[in-house]
Amino acid sequence: MKAKLAFFDFTGCEGCQLEVLNFETELVELLNHVDIVNFREAKTESEDNYEIAFVEGSITRESEIPKLKKIRQQAKIVVALGACACLGGVNCLKNFRPMKENLRIVYGDAAKYYDTIPARPISSIVPVDYYVHGCPIDKKEFLKVTKALLLGKRPEIPNYPVCVECKLAGNVCTFDKGETCLGPVTRAGCNAICISNGRHCWGCRGPVDDPNTNSEKEILQKHGLTVEDILNQFRIFNGYLEVSK
Amino acid sequence: MTQLNINVHHVTRVEGHGNITVNTKDGKIEEITWAIPESPRFFEAMLRGLNYADVTWIAPRICGICSIAHATASIQATEAAFGVQLSEQAMLLRKLLYHAETLQSHVLHFYFLAAPDFLGVGSVFPLVNTHKEVVLRALRLKKLANDLADLIGGRKTHPMACIVGGFTKLPEISQLKVMQQRLAQAMDDLRETVKLFKGLKIPNFVRETEYIALKDPKEYAFISGDIASTDTGTAPIADYLSITNEFCVPQSTAKFSKHNRDSYMVGALARFNNNYAQLSPEAQKAAEDLGLKAICHNPYMISVAQVVESIYAVEESLKIIDQLMAQGLKEEKPDVKVKAGRGIGAVEAPRGILFHDYTYDDKGVLTEANCVIPTNQNHNNIQKDMEALVPSVINKSQEEITHLLEMLVRAYDPCISCSAHFLEVKFV
Amino acid sequence: MISQAVPQASIYLPHLAELIRIEPIAEREKVFEFRLKDGKELGHKPGQFVELSIFGIGEAPISLSSSPTKKGSFELAVRNVGNVTNALHNLDIGATVGIRGPFGNGFPVDNLKGKDIVIVAGGIGLFPLRSLINYILDKRSEFGRLIILSGSRTPQERMFVNELEKWHKREDVELLETVDEGDEEWTGHVGVVTTLSSEVHIDPEKIFAVVVGPPVMYKFVVAECHKKGIPDERIIMSLERRMKCGIGKCGHCQINGVYVCQEGPVFTYAEVKKLREAI
Amino acid sequence: MENKIIEKQNMAPFVDNLINAEAEVIGPKRKDGKYAFDKLIETGELCLDYDTTLLPPKMYLFPPKETLIKFELGKEPEVEPVVEAKPLILFGVHPYDIKAIELLDVAFSTTNPDINYLSKREKAVIIGVDCLNPNPNAFCPSLGTATAETGFDLMLTDIGDSYVVAIGSSKGEQLLTKYAETREASQVELAQRNSERQKALARYKVTLNISPEELPQLLDKSWDSPWWKEKSEKCLSCGSCIVVCPTCFCFDVQDDVTLNLKEGERYRQWDGCMLVDFAAVAGGGNFRGDKESRFRHRMYRKGKYIWERYGKLGCVGCGRCASACLAEIASPAETFNRLKEESK
Numbered sequence A: 001m002k003a004k005l006a007f008f009d010f011t012g013c014e015g016c017q018l019e020v021l022n023f024e025t026e027l028v029e030l031l032n033h034v035d036i037v038n039f040r041e042a043k044t045e046s047e048d049n050y051e052i053a054f055v056e057g058s059i060t061r062e063s064e065i066p067k068l069k070k071i072r073q074q075a076k077i078v079v080a081l082g083a084c085a086c087l088g089g090v091n092c093l094k095n096f097r098p099m100k101e102n103l104r105i106v107y108g109d110a111a112k113y114y115d116t117i118p119a120r121p122i123s124s125i126v127p128v129d130y131y132v133h134g135c136p137i138d139k140k141e142f143l144k145v146t147k148a149l150l151l152g153k154r155p156e157i158p159n160y161p162v163c164v165e166c167k168l169a170g171n172v173c174t175f176d177k178g179e180t181c182l183g184p185v186t187r188a189g190c191n192a193i194c195i196s197n198g199r200h201c202w203g204c205r206g207p208v209d210d211p212n213t214n215s216e217k218e219i220l221q222k223h224g225l226t227v228e229d230i231l232n233q234f235r236i237f238n239g240y241l242e243v244s245k
Numbered sequence B: 001m002t003q004l005n006i007n008v009h010h011v012t013r014v015e016g017h018g019n020i021t022v023n024t025k026d027g028k029i030e031e032i033t034w035a036i037p038e039s040p041r042f043f044e045a046m047l048r049g050l051n052y053a054d055v056t057w058i059a060p061r062i063c064g065i066c067s068i069a070h071a072t073a074s075i076q077a078t079e080a081a082f083g084v085q086l087s088e089q090a091m092l093l094r095k096l097l098y099h100a101e102t103l104q105s106h107v108l109h110f111y112f113l114a115a116p117d118f119l120g121v122g123s124v125f126p127l128v129n130t131h132k133e134v135v136l137r138a139l140r141l142k143k144l145a146n147d148l149a150d151l152i153g154g155r156k157t158h159p160m161a162c163i164v165g166g167f168t169k170l171p172e173i174s175q176l177k178v179m180q181q182r183l184a185q186a187m188d189d190l191r192e193t194v195k196l197f198k199g200l201k202i203p204n205f206v207r208e209t210e211y212i213a214l215k216d217p218k219e220y221a222f223i224s225g226d227i228a229s230t231d232t233g234t235a236p237i238a239d240y241l242s243i244t245n246e247f248c249v250p251q252s253t254a255k256f257s258k259h260n261r262d263s264y265m266v267g268a269l270a271r272f273n274n275n276y277a278q279l280s281p282e283a284q285k286a287a288e289d290l291g292l293k294a295i296c297h298n299p300y301m302i303s304v305a306q307v308v309e310s311i312y313a314v315e316e317s318l319k320i321i322d323q324l325m326a327q328g329l330k331e332e333k334p335d336v337k338v339k340a341g342r343g344i345g346a347v348e349a350p351r352g353i354l355f356h357d358y359t360y361d362d363k364g365v366l367t368e369a370n371c372v373i374p375t376n377q378n379h380n381n382i383q384k385d386m387e388a389l390v391p392s393v394i395n396k397s398q399e400e401i402t403h404l405l406e407m408l409v410r411a412y413d414p415c416i417s418c419s420a421h422f423l424e425v426k427f428v
Numbered sequence C: 001m002i003s004q005a006v007p008q009a010s011i012y013l014p015h016l017a018e019l020i021r022i023e024p025i026a027e028r029e030k031v032f033e034f035r036l037k038d039g040k041e042l043g044h045k046p047g048q049f050v051e052l053s054i055f056g057i058g059e060a061p062i063s064l065s066s067s068p069t070k071k072g073s074f075e076l077a078v079r080n081v082g083n084v085t086n087a088l089h090n091l092d093i094g095a096t097v098g099i100r101g102p103f104g105n106g107f108p109v110d111n112l113k114g115k116d117i118v119i120v121a122g123g124i125g126l127f128p129l130r131s132l133i134n135y136i137l138d139k140r141s142e143f144g145r146l147i148i149l150s151g152s153r154t155p156q157e158r159m160f161v162n163e164l165e166k167w168h169k170r171e172d173v174e175l176l177e178t179v180d181e182g183d184e185e186w187t188g189h190v191g192v193v194t195t196l197s198s199e200v201h202i203d204p205e206k207i208f209a210v211v212v213g214p215p216v217m218y219k220f221v222v223a224e225c226h227k228k229g230i231p232d233e234r235i236i237m238s239l240e241r242r243m244k245c246g247i248g249k250c251g252h253c254q255i256n257g258v259y260v261c262q263e264g265p266v267f268t269y270a271e272v273k274k275l276r277e278a279i
Numbered sequence D: 001m002e003n004k005i006i007e008k009q010n011m012a013p014f015v016d017n018l019i020n021a022e023a024e025v026i027g028p029k030r031k032d033g034k035y036a037f038d039k040l041i042e043t044g045e046l047c048l049d050y051d052t053t054l055l056p057p058k059m060y061l062f063p064p065k066e067t068l069i070k071f072e073l074g075k076e077p078e079v080e081p082v083v084e085a086k087p088l089i090l091f092g093v094h095p096y097d098i099k100a101i102e103l104l105d106v107a108f109s110t111t112n113p114d115i116n117y118l119s120k121r122e123k124a125v126i127i128g129v130d131c132l133n134p135n136p137n138a139f140c141p142s143l144g145t146a147t148a149e150t151g152f153d154l155m156l157t158d159i160g161d162s163y164v165v166a167i168g169s170s171k172g173e174q175l176l177t178k179y180a181e182t183r184e185a186s187q188v189e190l191a192q193r194n195s196e197r198q199k200a201l202a203r204y205k206v207t208l209n210i211s212p213e214e215l216p217q218l219l220d221k222s223w224d225s226p227w228w229k230e231k232s233e234k235c236l237s238c239g240s241c242i243v244v245c246p247t248c249f250c251f252d253v254q255d256d257v258t259l260n261l262k263e264g265e266r267y268r269q270w271d272g273c274m275l276v277d278f279a280a281v282a283g284g285g286n287f288r289g290d291k292e293s294r295f296r297h298r299m300y301r302k303g304k305y306i307w308e309r310y311g312k313l314g315c316v317g318c319g320r321c322a323s324a325c326l327a328e329i330a331s332p333a334e335t336f337n338r339l340k341e342e343s344k
């Protein structure tokens, strides 16, 4: 029997779902042994009967909470898709300001009509079985996780820092170029794609299980960042961890 | 006449969540609304206090589908604020990346999101069995666009190689050569696409409105030029606020836009209507074949305009690659000197004109941001289209009307999650 | 030089084996009996292990649980803890798996001949020890006393209950069992495995202790052995480590300079003592 | 050993000939201000005066990711070994990397010979070049790895207008006769080579204050040194040190299947003892779960375990790890010197 997959989105840019649509030929292969029963971005029909739910986006409104809980009840396996769902992601940048002020900045006088709560990852509301990290997700990793789930195995998601893959990619370390990087504390799995393209790691995949944040901070300071700069860097994708501490 | 009670909760195959409500009672229309229940994102607030490099990194996260457009608008706003000059090579690469975006998004829209309507199915998935060759062609084109984005921007979504002042990674000549061949081959697929669209029955619905798009005397504009209106002519980008005029509508809290009339349209059709003459001959010919003539007032023709623009994007990409290969690629270190100031970046996102307006302090930290998103500008036009459409089709079944309305919304290729940084509808 | 050394066969290529019998032994544990598809004998020693492949899932090191005296097939007893073991537990009779090995040194059966043997099993430590026990029982006359001390966490987690009963009944086996926590039905001994030691009387001059169990158990059992006067050279233990290749290449199983899959998994305490990270 | 001379202007034709011959030629190229081994497309890319490369040339013999077997799934699975090896010329390998390859040769051929490594190795030609501009973290002279007498097919030394070429094997000699314009080396030129090598020795900035033979003993005494904890406190467990090391050869093995779930492969990929889960076992145990024990284990491997097991040094002093380590703790020289200090 074909496994039934469903995709859901909360607050986010939908780039991760788009990455799934970007499978091109692989999507056709995949459809041979799965049924995608729910994928609003790409299809009209929907069904409430699914085994694996991929959930994109973070939770930023009260009304999203019951919807997420319903998905959890229905699905055997819940997979968080992308930084917003896994970590809270960039949405958590607003958590560093009172919600009232956010509303005022964006909506001015009309602020009173809106509701918003501090952004949070879906794991803060319901148990999550697996994570596909990244902003956006890496297509290969998504496939790896999906294949593992279809085979009934626990997907092997690296628990080592991006530096491993960065070195393997043959990159010159950003620190050697006079810049800084969050690679040493960030979970690998992206093949150091940002560094390979001349940028640095921004931490979109979240920290490894036991990051040596103190050492990383010292290194960043040694390379010219102020404490505030460092906080800003961590906050871009990992602000939720800071606030929830 | 049927009693209508249409309630489309979350229009599918659009990016983000939008709802349609139509109620009639005794033949009288009581309510027609296009509403956006998407969660607000607060980007303007989130960007405050960030360094420019982080600003331009985060801003594309407004929308995953047009992330290259947001990245470009964000970078260009920052460059305008700092007075950064782009090298010719960087400009060519930026345009090339941009054509990838246009192609990426258009192909996704007209094949995957809109085409199922015309072919009478609910999504692209069943087409795998019934129209395999169409799906494979669509996938080929999409892959090509994605690979081009990958090659120039480093990634399909949320590109990282394009930065303020230029690029951090250059493609290799050998890679460009392969891309050139693939683009040339893609012209065949696009010609087939034109044939396919020629056979489709596009609803005939006309409502005159104002069309707004960028206009550049040098070329069919995507990332440069002034703001042009089919009603009022051109205005500098700096005047964008007086064009977009966001306002609140009484029955909801959504911010809508209007300029010269009740509403205006942005996007592929608006660009076509303003800049038709600057299209390449092959794109013009495709337009003619498809029965698209400027000025066209049928919003369902937006998808057709996208097909025409895709041909243009591929042709232009080929030209740019020729030029890059002829002159060779050289490493350039972007020359960026931070200074206090305000800058506006205006680009034509696939679904319409997009503005990022930033103010930076002397350390390059953002103090204020405003982003005006194309879908925002279209919302009011969608609303007005619905108001005009429903009476004209009121004798059809509820099912048919619903379908026509959904198709209408989809035709606009709305990008709701990016518009929702600014939009919200309250249900009463 | 190198060119002459290029081998003919890949050390990573498993042989195919057919699953011919499955027997559940406890909640998370089952015995699986296999036959090599090429009809050959596996030819192992007690205490050796194989690398078991479930293709598409991965490989895991698993001890041989049957005695080499059993011909035509071999048995693995496996606890379901992760990917490979779970996939194995989901297989049906007739399924094909991959087998590499046997690997490792195994218990020093030749040294044990003619000696008294006290076997100390903690939990699934009985899996590899069962191979040794059955080997000794099949060649009973070649060995001296056989004392088995077996400890489980609870009565439900006793492994190989039928065989334990059988051994109980034998005159030539001294089996003592204990559980860490009893229940209403359990009438036997309660306490960790070392608490059985007071009931055992041995001749330290001619006894070997063979110990396999969870890592925490070793220190206590060794202390007990010392109390009874068993010298380090005659305390034998099998160690578990993470293993990928099973043949001394991948480095995962290394304890100090020692590769457990090569020099082990069976060591004397005299050897283990020198390894700072062993237990 | 026979020695020839290649004039510098004859070097480019030699390399071009090799590139045009059937074998793939790998050599050091410039990369973002550093150097990296990569396939040579044209001679111009080759940089023979490099200090060190980001990754060691071992990656061509023991690739970061390598398929070991392929299989078909289903009721009757089929398996077959995968051994990929093609003729390869490693051009411009420094002596320390040659010594490291010699270690790999032993490690992969002892007890259970590894066909995947050995077949690649057999097809590889090694053309060395003496390292005259050492990396600031290197300490090769202290380990006797600044020059190599064996392990290469040809060995080049830059003596100004020309290269002295030492011939290390008949394979090397054949290549030379076939593709290069050479002449006999004079005594003067050989003397020049010596003096270049001597001068290079003086350019090393790091010295090990203990002879390599004494390292095992020193480490025997140092297990309980406070150094391990103190220094490893900063370790990011980022694995940079093990990935860049020419003598590390540990790996992980995983299965992957194709999207149709019908066939798949088993591959190995580089792994190493500095990564947190390297020694983790089922049930949550981790035999080197803390930074201190991982840090110590790596140093023991470099200075003692490998030596005792394979009779070769586990570190060749290339200094790559020290350059790669952001925490500035990975240099074996620093640790060994410090322990030597402590032991006094």
Ligand SMILES: Cc1cc2nc3c(=O)[nH]c(=O)nc-3n(C[C@H](O)[C@H](O)[C@H](O)COP(=O)(O)OP(=O)(O)OC[C@H]3O[C@@H](n4cnc5c(N)ncnc54)[C@H](O)[C@@H]3O)c2cc1C
Binding pocket: A154, A156, A157, A159, C049, C058, C059, C060, C061, C062, C063, C064, C077, C078, C079, C080, C081, C082, C083, C084, C085, C086, C124, C127, C128, C239, C240, C241, C242, C243, C265, D277, D280, D281, D282, D283, D284
């Ligand atoms: C010499 C030897 C002999 C052995 N003999 C036996 C035997 O006879 N019988 C027996 O049952 N066992 C035996 N074992 C133990 C057995 O090898 C392991 O239980 C087995 O390798 C587990 O493999 P697996 O693929 O099922 O589990 P894995 O999927 O590898 O996982 C095992 C557990 O570790 C956790 N885990 C591992 N890696 C990760 C990760 N990256 N992220 C998160 N969690 C992780 C999982 O949660 C899981 O609980 C022996 C081991 C050795 C070394």
Ligand code: SF4
Binding pocket: A162, A163, A164, A166, A167, A171, A172, A173, A174, A175, A181, A182, A183, A184, A192, A195, A201, D240
């Ligand atoms: S660039 Fe970043 S990820 Fe790469 S090695 Fe350096 S610190 Fe690690």
Ligand code: SF4
Binding pocket: D234, D235, D236, D237, D238, D239, D240, D241, D242, D274, D324, D325, D326, D327, D328, D329, D330
């Ligand atoms: S020693 Fe340095 S390079 Fe190695 S894992 Fe630790 S921090 Fe990374």
Ligand code: SF4
Binding pocket: D241, D244, D245, D246, D247, D248, D302, D314, D315, D316, D317, D318, D319, D320, D321, D322, D331, D332
């Ligand atoms: S341990 Fe460091 S110095 Fe020694 S060989 Fe490895 S990378 Fe080079």
